[in-house]
Amino acid sequence: GRALMAFLGVVVGLLVMQDALGIGLAWALGQERLLGLLGASVTLSGGHGTGAAWAKVFAERHGLASATEIAIACATFGLILGGLIGGPVARFLITRYQLAPNLETEVATSTGFEEPNTVRPITAEAVIETVALIAVCLAVGSAFASLLNGTAFELPAFVCVLFVGVVLRNGLAVRGWYRVFEDAVSVLGNVSLGLFLAIALMSLRLGDLASLALPLFVILVVQAIAMAAYAIFVTFRVMGRNYDAAVLAAGHCGFGLGATPTAIANMQAITGQFGPSHLAFLVVPMVGAFFIDIANAIVIKLFLLLPLYG
Template identity: 50%
Template sequence: MDIELNAYYTMILATLVLLLGRLLIVKIKFLADFNIPEPVAGGLLAGVIVFVLNALFGLTFQFSTPLQTGFMLMFFSSIGLGADFARLKAGGKPLAVFLVVVAGFIVVQDVVGVGLAAALGLDPLIGLVAGSITLTGGHGTAGAWGPVLEAQYGIVGATTLGIATATFGLVAGGLIGGPVAKRLLKKIDHQRLAPIGQQTPVEAAAASQSLYSTRHTEAGDAPDSAMFDKPDEIRLITASSTIETLALFAACLAFADLMTIAAKGTAFELPTFVWALAGGVVIRNVLTTFFNFEMFDRAIDVFGNASLSLFLAMALLSLRLWELTELALPVMVILLAQVGVMMLYASFVTFKVMGANYDAAVLAGGHCGFGMGATPTAIANMQAITDRYGPSYKAFLIVPMVGAFFVDLVNAAVLQFFTQLPFLQ
């Protein structure tokens, strides 16, 4: 029996999933420790319930696709609207170098995924699902690419597989970041890196100041922490600012719709969500560069995060776990290989290219976080390291900007390239 639910009931169930996820995270420490998002925690449980109902009674559910698609496009628009290229200049050369390192890993991740999928007798496109679509991209990108792979390439269960794989990545990224960074610290002169709890207050203060000065001298930055200690005055989200922000989102969605239609059948044919992201980038940088328009980043983030949560809740309600039974073992092999590749890349590429110093070790731990999971996982990894060994202003400046904004632009370009390769068609 197929039960179809309209937009109203889809929205109601999605919000209930989010409330359930919040309750689970409060009650289950494991979910909080590994930064499992509320829609994922609640949605996976809802997916299991749907699986049981299907197994026992043969029930399947159809939810409002246009509503889910709209929230997905708003999320990717928020990423584009937040990608201010002036931040690349503010981050300086280290940020640009780290972005190149991250871009290189995205290519490696997809090569490993596609290669192992082909070797295991799977469709090579499944290697992209077990590659940068879900591991670097996270749940949002997994939910966006899943329907594309299902509709255009015939990959059954791509959305369900993507959500499951992205969840594995979150846990794995949180597990490996700390150990990788700690092992790297043994390679450098860390006489000043004794755990903070084992230092006297005078030694801890001197070590922190010395490390801070050394890092910023190496990076060519001025040691000014005012930007960290004195955030800008908070601008309130009012009715007027809400309308202003919604107008920006509307422009992104209109741009995405027009470009999807105009580019159909041409070499520039891209998934609609990629055009939404690109539209956000264009609108953001044109308005700020040529019109000195002050973007309300906090409002953009609020709308983007809310859209992502609702989109994921709806996507997870639509999970068809029974479609994954034949893929479970080979995909797990690919994922375990991806964990090993991430650890090796962070240790021998990220760490060395970024300077093979304390900051580089913290950056490597952060890279493990969003290379396998998401930016919050990266921040948690770095926080665990710096709480023990001292601050790393450079890492906390670079990783959030790359992980939250620029990596999605690079990942979209790399994935578009891979999906156009003849042997993957």
């Protein structure tokens, strides 16, 4: 509804601000503009997966050296900072404006994100079904990405795979044919991410980043400060200046610098102390797990069209 659209607009605004700020800082520090783009929404709002995907594009098509190493370093830095600043930002807003949840509008039931210790058994059959669905997404999404190669609508393959997954999951649910088992998807996703990070980190040549350490540090620190300010002065105000808005601001810090799990952890910490916010736990996972990747890809493509990288 309206809250989702408003939050998506706020998120898109942050993507544009991060990329403009990153490119501007890279220029001011005498570095390649693409370095600033990697130290912006590509890795901060995008995370490790998006960063690695775009790093390959930057290296192959734009000649940026050590693009993968830069992407992984920026994404890791952002993941840590996103978890560190989300809680303090929400606490400041809650104490500054004396906010509290409206318990009359909160329903009695909680979502799985709000009660992470609630466990459902995962069977071998559920895992096999989930792997099959993922395989379909990979096959169809990769084919779709190949069709877009070389066109104005070209996107990293993972975005097409993600889109196919959303269509498949919702299409099956609407037709009543099959309901995806979220816990199985979560387990397989965490295992895949862990293996990906292990492989990526083993192949990194961190020594190549020695000359870029100071510029990267400056860019990332400024981005973290900008994220906190954006959450306080934009996210909180646009989303209604209430308790839900404060929790949303904490979540925005989590995936604006890191990833959706970081956003969930931030919100769990806040709601565990101050009270529930079902709106935040509905909106943040939807925007942080899907819409942001599509919006981020479009914003990055638009910035790459600018004549700034010669």
